[in-house]
Amino acid sequence: xxxxxxxxTLEGGDGSGKSTQAALLAEALHTAGRTVxxxxxxxxTAVGVEIRNIVLHHRGDISPRAxxxxxxxxxxxxxxxxxxxxxxxxxxxxxxxxxxxxLAYQGAGRVLEVEHVRAVSEWATDGLLPDATVLLDxxxxxxxxxxxxxxxxxxxxxxxxxxxxxxxxxxxxxxxATEPTRFIVVDATLPVSAIASEIRRRVTALLAERA
Ligand code: TYD
Numbered sequence: 001x002x003x004x005x006x007x008x009t010l011e012g013g014d015g016s017g018k019s020t021q022a023a024l025l026a027e028a029l030h031t032a033g034r035t036v037x038x039x040x041x042x043x044x045t046a047v048g049v050e051i052r053n054i055v056l057h058h059r060g061d062i063s064p065r066a067x068x069x070x071x072x073x074x075x076x077x078x079x080x081x082x083x084x085x086x087x088x089x090x091x092x093x094x095x096x097x098x099x100x101x102x103l104a105y106q107g108a109g110r111v112l113e114v115e116h117v118r119a120v121s122e123w124a125t126d127g128l129l130p131d132a133t134v135l136l137d138x139x140x141x142x143x144x145x146x147x148x149x150x151x152x153x154x155x156x157x158x159x160x161x162x163x164x165x166x167x168x169x170x171x172x173x174x175x176x177a178t179e180p181t182r183f184i185v186v187d188a189t190l191p192v193s194a195i196a197s198e199i200r201r202r203v204t205a206l207l208a209e210r211a
Contacts, residue, residue: 103171
């Protein structure tokens, strides 16, 4: 850790409620007097929006390695131009998805070698890791029910079979188990307000430790 800011990422399957929780956490930290930057991957920059369009909406196959590199390219540009500068200014960055998404989706989901995916991402970001990662854990079948209600737009990753999403979920839980101090695992079936207060409590404690 070589910057005065604090880097929080949110992870979880599609439809686990990350964006709602990111907004609630941002509001709470802002009220507590912190400067907060909310961002996401893929698509946190102008270049990233174009990459996002390819990885999520391209009709037809993209080879798994090409997909991993597209997410890494988005990440490299995003970290260098948005995330690191904010952390260096001492701000709190709340980010929807980061390296753990690549490990879970491209590693376990697409069945690429996880350590290769990690190496590519770490090279892309010059080794920037989150200070805390919130994992919103949800059974993929329940998540799919929520999503079908919420969205009609075609999304390549969401359209994957249930087995893919089961692998993603297990991979996330395994990552959380290996790094229990970085991960905050929350049951995403709890009411929105209960999830929000648990995240707020844990993050506030970590920020106080850092101060
Ligand atoms: P997004 O619309 O942000 O979905 P959600 O609301 O579910 O977060 O879509 C991002 C999709 O991209 C999601 O299906 C996960 C996938 N993804 C990867 O496969 N690898 C990655 O490294 C990242 C950042 C996302």
